[in-house]
Amino acid sequence: MLNYQLDQTFAALADPTRRAMVERLVTGPATVSELAAPLPMSLPAVMLHLKVLEKSGLVQSEKAGRVRTCRIEPRMLSQAENWVADRRAMWERSLDRLGALLDSPENET
């Protein structure tokens, strides 16, 4: 019920800047500067977004020398995907039950 990880993952994906960063990272790893280059904001602002992505588990990064390289962590992507897919499946099953109920003999005139 209380899934803190999901809170953070969905919250991370709710921001267009962070989705843009994810879009970049699904094509391969990138440095902080490379992530920031196309974004209309300061580098510290990008750092904050990166921190949110890392805390959610969607992104991991490591620093070598003075360069920090960021990469996607696909497990969290799957977790978010699965939560939504599961709920959509539940909804479809409940529709099926409704259909079966309406088709059942007890509902004939």
Add this chain to the structure above:
Amino acid sequence: MLNYQLDQTFAALADPTRRAMVERLVTGPATVSELAAPLPMSLPAVMLHLKVLEKSGLVQSEKAGRVRTCRIEPRMLSQAENWVADRRAMWERSLDRLGALLDSPENET
């Protein structure tokens, strides 16, 4: 790139109260009071969450007499699911390309 609808859908799903409401609604329609009953907060607070869900397009509601009935709108659920699924697919393709590159003859010793 700028998908306002997705912002709102992911933001809506980022809150555990609202996910609980969605979980309830995928099993079938419910009134505001039914949605509120299991939740540890006041009715006006639930109304605010409902408003967020409606604005995102995940939930629709209509009032008959003094009762407002809420139901899931599965299209938005699909849209969120698809965004994540598509990005995961992109990530996998980029992994494949990397693999192909490492396997290619140019990389032999």
Add this chain to the structure above:
DNA sequence: CTGATAGTTAAGCATATACTTAAGTATAAA
């Protein structure tokens, strides 16, 4: 060593979120 590069931290600010309680407003039941 000296300077440029890549990132980081700090401080501050404006707006948005997630609630609360109190006071309504329709509708339906007795």
Add this chain to the structure above:
DNA sequence: TTTATACTTAAGTATATGCTTAACTATCAG
């Protein structure tokens, strides 16, 4: 027609979010 139900609105508060600029810290290059 009084009273209860089901929601709705208003007003207020506390915390979180999304930025900014300025100042700082490590590298690495010449």
